[in-house]
Amino acid sequence: MFVPYFDKNLKLKTMRLKLTLWCFIVFTVVSGIELKAQMTFDGSALYGNEWITTGQAYYKFYVSKDGFYRLKYEEMAASGLPVDNIPANQFRIYHLGKEVAVLASTDAIMKPGDFFMIFGQENQGELDHALFKDQTDLFNPYYSMFTSKSCYTITWSANPGAARISTINNDLSAPVPKEEYFTNTERKVFSDTISKRAIGTGSFIRSPMYDAGQGFATEKNTFLTVPINFTGAFIGPNVPKAQIRFWMAGKGEDDAAHSCDISLDGVVVENEKFSGNKVHETRLALDHETLKQNYNLGITVDRTRNEFDLVSLSFIEWTYQKTYKFQNARFARMVIESSPIRKDLELEDFDGGTEIGVYDVTNSIFLTSTRENNGIYRITLPPSVKEHEIFVFNLSDLKDVSQLSEMKLIGVEKSNINYVILSHSKLMDDGTGKNPIEEYADFRRSPEGGSYQVKVVDVDMVYDQFGYGIPGHPIAIRNFFQYLRNYYSDLKFALFIGKGLENKYSRKYSSEYDQFIFIPPFGYPGSDMPFVADNNFIPFCAYGRLPVINAAEVRKYLEKVKEHENFLQKYSYTPENREWMKRIIHLSGGRPEDAASLQAELETMERVIENNQFGADVTTFYKLSSKPVTTPDLETIRSLVNGGVSMISYLGHYRQEV
DSSP states (O other), X not given: OEEEEEOTTOOEEEEEESSOHHHHHHHHHTTTSOOOSSEEETTEEEOSOTTOOTTOOOEEEEEOSSEEEEEEHHHHHHHTOOTTTSOGGGEEEEETTEEOOBEESOSSSOOTTOEEEEEEOOOOSTTGGGGOSSGGGBSOTTSOSSOSOEEEEEEEOSSOOSOBOEEOOOOOSSOOOBOOOEEEEEEEEOOSEEEOOOBTGGGOBOOSSOOTTBEEEOOOBSEEEEEEEOTTBOOOSSSOOEEEEEEEEEOSSTTOEEEEEEEETTEEEXXXXXXXXXXXXXXXXXXXXXXXXXXXXXXXXXXXXXXXXXXXXXXXXXXXEEOSEEEEESEEEEEEOOBSSOEEEEEEEEOOTTEEEEEETTTTEEEEEEBOTTSOEEEEEOOBSSOEEEEEEEGGGOEEOXXXXXXXXXXXXXXXXXXXXXEOGGGSOOSSSOOHHHHHHHHHXXXXXXXXXXXXXXXXXXXXXXXXXXXXXXXXXXXXXXXHXXXXXXXXXXXXESOOOOHHHHTTSHHHHGGGOSSOOBTTTTBSGGGGBOTTSOBSSEEEEEOOSSHHHHHHHHHHHHHHHXXXXXXXXXXXXHGGGGEEEEEEEOOGGGHHHHHHHHHHHHHHHHSSTTOOEEEEEEOOSSSSSOOOSHHHHHHHHHHOOSEEEEEEOOOTTO
């Protein structure tokens, strides 16, 4: 991505490249791809902040695993929530912009010992879909490309919350015949690496856009095998068939042919043919009368159509009718058929302790069941016109929310703001109480810095307000800048201060790379253009990034900017003073077999820039060694840079091993 420098005359000057110039050119060439100004989420065009009421307070907490969570009175009071003054039935909890069902210990003013309980879910691919023009292109809907953290937000209003879970008694009188089985779904999700559409020779050409088949999955291979266990399956006639469902994606050009043999325990049961990078779904059906407990599913690539063919797998799930024996599980999800009469269940071998919790998601009811002397838990469900989705769990696994904090919202109203700086709170304190980000903003507000109307925004606030609180999600940044267009009609500059890493690294190795993660880029390979691009993929303001990793680097950059601005204002336009602005450095690197073609390309560009009105003086350095990294004439380069150059251009392969 480009990291431009903005001078007071509104000229965009390139200081530094994170990606190659080639990547930028490819990115602009595909400008025919449409990007909607608002994301499409849950069937609606949204900015992501529609659920927020201006002036209302919101408190947030995070969930990284599926389970039941308890929000205690004590934690809420300590965080500043007005639980001593507002009845419990006026509180609401939101997730992804929607109110979630809440079990409250009371409807009145809460007291010590009172609580709210919800079923919390880890972040999967719900919001990732919004990054794609065609939302069916997301390869893995069960593993987010950015984080497992979901954000839940609690607030209140004068009207009672609409989504409440009612507690009922487990009425075991007048029993009916017990159910023999329920519908059970199990799933394996793969996240070995990120799958990304890549075309061209060697499949190395990639676009920053989120495109067909992108998402975490297995490594691409010619053979994949997955064990499938139908544990506790009900064996018998007249029941729905067991189903196996999985998603594959291939490698190669958009019209590349893929052919795979699908086998169970070595016996081929299907041959799947598909093309391109699009997600391909396969379904298999098995009779319950002959269903085995264990299978090995195999996927074998048939290379007779494509000698370079490879495929990857994002998830596989299997659904079957299961008996009520749970092999000492502490949590279970069950789907039970609708019925005009009660349903009686008897759970065996469930590790639930003295009493288990039972949550009927479909009908928003909660009950408990006590373990009987024979170890069985008996449950009675009321009639339902829809099939029941039921969660049963060991009550001792109820998780307490321990970190509740107030959400800080960005004030946005019509104004003459024309320069927005997006940064991270870690860069807003140099350790002595000073804020170098604000210092930079103050300079840009000054006459020497251009007299801009500058707004500084913390990226974490953007996630909260425009991305449903999901940390590190790039759709929030895009939503934010699209939203600003409605209020800042004179917006000219967007400056991102803080390094970012592609999600290939930030998602899988966050602890290792935390020190380099401040503001994420858009896509893989990363770019900043889509954050400020309109429907036609044209930036509506100049943009750039200062990829710093600490506050000291921000201040050093500010000092250089001040010196540069002072030079432009103080010294006259004479050849002696401005000669350095004509100097350009070309750097070339790549595999030895590519050296000649890269050199020819650079020589062509050199002739263009030296013989047009710019009249550049170009110095070119070539990487000629086969070593992954070499240092071409470092002293000469250092001397040129210290003497002043207007641009440094890199041409070569953007790959780790080059």
